[in-house]
Amino acid sequence: MTPSPISRRGFLIAGLSTALLAGCTAVPGSRSAPTTAAPSASPTLSPSPTPSRPPAPSSIPELLARERFYVGHRGSGDNWPEHTLTAYRNARAAGADAIEISVCATSDGVLVCHHDLSAERVLGVDKKIADMTWSELSALQVDARSWLGVNTPLEPVARLEDVLRELGPEVLVFIEDKQGTNTMPILDVLDAQARSTERFVWKQWAPAAQVRAAKERGYRAWGYFDEEQLDRLDDFAATFDILGVPTGASDELIQQVVGTGLPVMCWEVRFHDQVERLARLGVTGMMCSNVGYLVDGRPSDRDAFATGRRAAGDLPSAIDTLGWSSQPAFVPSRESLRIQSARATSYLMGSLAAAGKRLRRLDVTIAWPDAVPPSGAAGVVFALSGDGPGGQGERGDATGCQLTLDGSGTIAIAPYERGVTGSPVSTGKVEAPAEGSAVRLRIDVDDDHVRVTVGERTALEAVLEASALRGPWVRLFKDDKTDQAVEFSGLRVAFR
Known part of the structure; x- marks a missing residue:
């Protein structure tokens, strides 16, 4: 699908094409790390109270x-x-x-x-x-x-x-x-x-x-x-x-x-x-x-992948077409979610969404544990204004911001408006991911400003319309047509 023009007040691009050679680390539990580590503790609940509801009806x-x-x-x-x-x-x-x-x-x-x-x-x-x-x-x-x-x-x-x-x-x-x-x-x-x-x-x-x-x-x-x-x-x-x-x-x-x-x-x-x-x-x-x-709707501040059980609100995008087979695999030994599908698909992290809040920070680790695909990418769509399915690449019909990481180590930020990915507004570089290595990313959001860091180094910065950064929802996505698995781990969120 050809991206449609995005209406916005303009983008300030401060892409720093800095090669961050320290950006890739071993995948926890991969062949280069022990696989017997104990699972982390259960996710902690955010202070957000359960929305008040009247008592259950009696008739x-x-x-x-x-x-x-x-x-x-x-x-x-x-x-x-x-x-x-x-x-x-x-x-x-x-x-x-x-x-x-x-x-x-x-x-x-x-x-x-x-x-x-x-x-x-x-x-x-x-x-x-x-x-x-x-x-x-x-x-x-x-x-x-x-x-x-x-x-x-x-x-x-x-x-x-x-x-x-x-x-x-x-x-x-x-x-x-x-x-x-x-x-x-x-x-x-x-x-x-x-x-x-x-x-x-x-x-x-x-x-x-x-x-x-x-x-x-x-x-x-x-x-x-x-x-x-x-x-x-x-x-x-x-x-x-x-x-x-x-x-x-x-x-x-x-x-x-x-x-x-x-x-x-x-x-x-x-x-x-x-x-x-x-x-x-x-x-x-x-x-x-x-x-x-x-x-019930009590959000967590981190993923529950280590438990090997799906948290409430986390759902694959292809539910209606593929049913149970659309659910990616949990890998508790690596505390990760493994998406292995020869089609573009996404995974809603509804368990992390604090409704009515605005995302301030998102941490995520992306790795290709078996082989890095020759083309395509993986990433996150964040600060989404809604949680419904649909959209380009099954990334939802809402508006937000998209971060993409490909096999060459290129990181890109693009607006995601009403289910369509716009043109990248900023790009950066890290060391090209290798099989079994992981890239740990931190995304900081402040009004209309996005900063992505890898380790202690800034990979890129961009300014988008504030409307693209207003929501609490996050989707993980795989955007290549191979069956090479990508794993996500270490998701942490903070809101304002």
């Missing part, structure tokens, strides 16, 4: 009366292993107003909390849940390590009745029959719960027929659908109490659904940018897979 009418509410999608599956008791508990503790549970039945009729019809994705067995006994299924464990990180604990498969008993009579639940054949058994279980019609919502694909049985028993219902079923909107509005469309639907479609006058809840919500857009369009319900970030 569905109270929930729907709120200006905005959050439902933990699959128990907030971007934060904890989906549809496990651990996920449901943690989503609730993190501030979810309700949780969402998908239900399947085993061959011997046991109702379990599970999204897919198959056991393959999260349980590792290519077999339908409906063809497995509870004895077979209970011997397996939910494995979300490829999505949440190598040190994510395995979790047991949860039975619906056990989950409802453990959660207690106060938790609000959206519940769905994923197989479409268990409506009556599920309703029987719900009927046996205290205050059942006050705290359960029947969830289903809107064109399906199960809603009749749920409504006959007094339950409210949420019907979700796509644009292909929009011609049935009037019918859905007369049938359901809440309507749902995906977050990727057009503004026009969402406004049309909101125009029915019914509460609207969109799925699946992961980013602050999505929440703001949906709220502007009149959506009140957020079916949220990232409760730990959007609702």
Whole structure:
């Protein structure tokens, strides 16, 4: 894509093309360093308090009366292993107003909390849940390590009745029959719960027929659908109490659904940018897979790579197209994040973003542990005004500033405006990175001024429009078309 012209009051370029021969150091834990060092301590939380929220609603009418509410999608599956008791508990503790549970039945009729019809994705067995006994299924464990990180604990498969008993009579639940054949058994279980019609919502694909049985028993219902079923909107509005469309639907479609006058809840919500857009369009319900970030929202001042587990708010840009396979690997022994993709991609460090603050300093180490690619680059987009996906090279649609390091040792600063990288405004040089070596960078931001140092030497300085440096978000990116891995480590942030 050809960069578009950037509107700004002008750039003061003070690029210092100084070769900083001391700029490259060994990658922690690489072949030239021990790999058995103990992981660093857990990230410390910044002093920013958790945003105040009202107490959790005690009934569905109270929930729907709120200006905005959050439902933990699959128990907030971007934060904890989906549809496990651990996920449901943690989503609730993190501030979810309700949780969402998908239900399947085993061959011997046991109702379990599970999204897919198959056991393959999260349980590792290519077999339908409906063809497995509870004895077979209970011997397996939910494995979300490829999505949440190598040190994510395995979790047991949860039975619906056990989950409802453990959660207690106060938790609000959206519940769905994923197989479409268990409506009556599920309703029987719900009927046996205290205050059942006050705290359960029947969830289903809107064109399906199960809603009749749920409504006959007094339950409210949420019907979700796509644009292909929009011609049935009037019918859905007369049938359901809440309507749902995906977050990727057009503004026009969402406004049309909101125009029915019914509460609207969109799925699946992961980013602050999505929440703001949906709220502007009149959506009140957020079916949220990232409760730990959007609702709990306590930022850290450093990365959590050493833990081998993904921090809330850190997400790969290719989630919607590649799913779980888009998650880069954690390398706890090197306290790093390893991105190895033969495509341009980025990784949002939402866990470091102090909403409402302005970035003052960012430290980051970049290394190519196996081989330095012959072309392309890696770097960070920082001080971003938003956290939504998209943009050139999957670096987001927001405005900020981009730092790039290539295999020759050239460092460049460029404006990043509304998802498009502008022309570099300042460049500098360090010693060309070598396999297994690392470049430690410090970026200092002061109003419209950016200074990059490597070691004790200034690599470059630049002045940009202050609007390019106003946000708190950071993205790590890889911008070459090879499958050579790049690793990021040692991220530290400070705000003002």
